[in-house]
Amino acid sequence: MKMDLVMPDSRIAESFLMDADAVVYHGNCNDLLRQIPDKTVQLVVTSPPYNIGKSYEKRLDLADYVKQQAAVIEECVRTLADTGSICWQVGNYVDDGAIIPLDSLLYPVFRDCGLVMRNRIVWHFEHGLHCSRRFSGRYETISWYTRPAKEFVFNLDPVRVPQKYPGKKHFKGPKAGQLSGNPLGKNPGDVWDIPNVKSNHVEKTEHPCQFPVELVERLVLSMTHPGDWVVDPFSGVGTSIIAAIRHGRRGAGAEVVARYAELAKERVSAAMTGALRVRPMGTQKYDPQVAGNSLTISPWQPVQNDMQYKLLETEARYGK
Numbered sequence: 001m002k003m004d005l006v007m008p009d010s011r012i013a014e015s016f017l018m019d020a021d022a023v024v025y026h027g028n029c030n031d032l033l034r035q036i037p038d039k040t041v042q043l044v045v046t047s048p049p050y051n052i053g054k055s056y057e058k059r060l061d062l063a064d065y066v067k068q069q070a071a072v073i074e075e076c077v078r079t080l081a082d083t084g085s086i087c088w089q090v091g092n093y094v095d096d097g098a099i100i101p102l103d104s105l106l107y108p109v110f111r112d113c114g115l116v117m118r119n120r121i122v123w124h125f126e127h128g129l130h131c132s133r134r135f136s137g138r139y140e141t142i143s144w145y146t147r148p149a150k151e152f153v154f155n156l157d158p159v160r161v162p163q164k165y166p167g168k169k170h171f172k173g174p175k176a177g178q179l180s181g182n183p184l185g186k187n188p189g190d191v192w193d194i195p196n197v198k199s200n201h202v203e204k205t206e207h208p209c210q211f212p213v214e215l216v217e218r219l220v221l222s223m224t225h226p227g228d229w230v231v232d233p234f235s236g237v238g239t240s241i242i243a244a245i246r247h248g249r250r251g252a253g254a255e256v257v258a259r260y261a262e263l264a265k266e267r268v269s270a271a272m273t274g275a276l277r278v279r280p281m282g283t284q285k286y287d288p289q290v291a292g293n294s295l296t297i298s299p300w301q302p303v304q305n306d307m308q309y310k311l312l313e314t315e316a317r318y319g320k
């Protein structure tokens with residue numbers, strides 16, 4: 001039996017406590033969710049198992065997978081504050097080379113719970129499996145849902161990004177000559193180019209598919225206020241809790257694999273003292289060419305040129 005315990009040297013509880021700063025629950029998410037009172041949580045953000053046979057999941061029949069997800073989603077909706085948000089981050093289910101986008105499969109579940117979709121955010125990244133029978137997958141999605149009323153929290157200013165043309169001015173009308181862009185920056189849009197956590201990433205742990213902290217930070221800053229609860233039912237090594245703590249929110253998560261829950265505790269603890277190394281929000285993406293990385297010099301240069309000539313020859317033959 002789990003104890004409602006706040007560890008003496010930190011503010012991390014092992015079961016849900018309203019006055020804890022963080023909760024790292026080792027066990028099934030349904031058990032953690034049951035401990036959370038109705039309408040308590042301002043943001044549920046998670047990346048559930050995709051049912052693709054990762055080390056931490058048992059591959060289910062797709063209908064059973066949706067049923068299992070629906071049970072978790074319904075509990076999340078029960079705990080959701082009236083002004084709250086649910087962000088469900090998923091990729092594709094792959095069956096014998098055919099892909100099924102999990103967000104479309106789960107959409108009816110959220111709709112039937114009475115929620116509405118506010119954005120379908122495309123998270124683009126550059127590292128992943130190299131496919132040979134289809135284009136390599138380089139994005140996943142975050143489906144953002146709220147209750148239908150208009151009062152949901154959405155703060156744009158903390159997540160604005162630099163304007164492309166900050167010097168641009170209105171060229172006609174009453175504001176002609178005045179700067180046209182918001183000096184705080186522009187709306188980041190719904191396509192987010194954020195590096196995924198692979199081998200060289202400063203946040204990499206032994207977990208095979210952790211969130212980058214900055215991905216969750218953008219959701220925390222725009223959808224919650226300081227002191228609010230952020231909950232991740234499939235919390236892995238605790239990234240969502242970390243993003244919450246870094247911005248003065250409270251974070252709770254459940255994780256079934258003991259080793260990941262232990263790593264989550266260590267990382268959340270480090271985040272509380274400011275000792276956790278993260279990739280700061282808004283950091284420019286590494287560009288190997290700009291950095292002068294010698295591996296960017298192609299050993300195949302002559303072959304590439306050769307192909308270019310072949311293309312030109314083909315064009316000549318067809319008289320273009």
Ligand SMILES: C[S@@+](CC[C@H](N)C(=O)[O-])C[C@H]1O[C@@H](n2cnc3c(N)ncnc32)[C@H](O)[C@@H]1O
Nearest residue numbers: 028029056210211234235236237239254255256
């Ligand atoms: C895609 S990973 C999430 C990783 C997480 N976003 C992070 O940054 O570390 C899904 C996690 O859910 C865990 N999991 C699977 N079923 C679970 C359940 N019923 N309750 C709690 N955790 C579960 C898996 O062990 C895995 O670590």
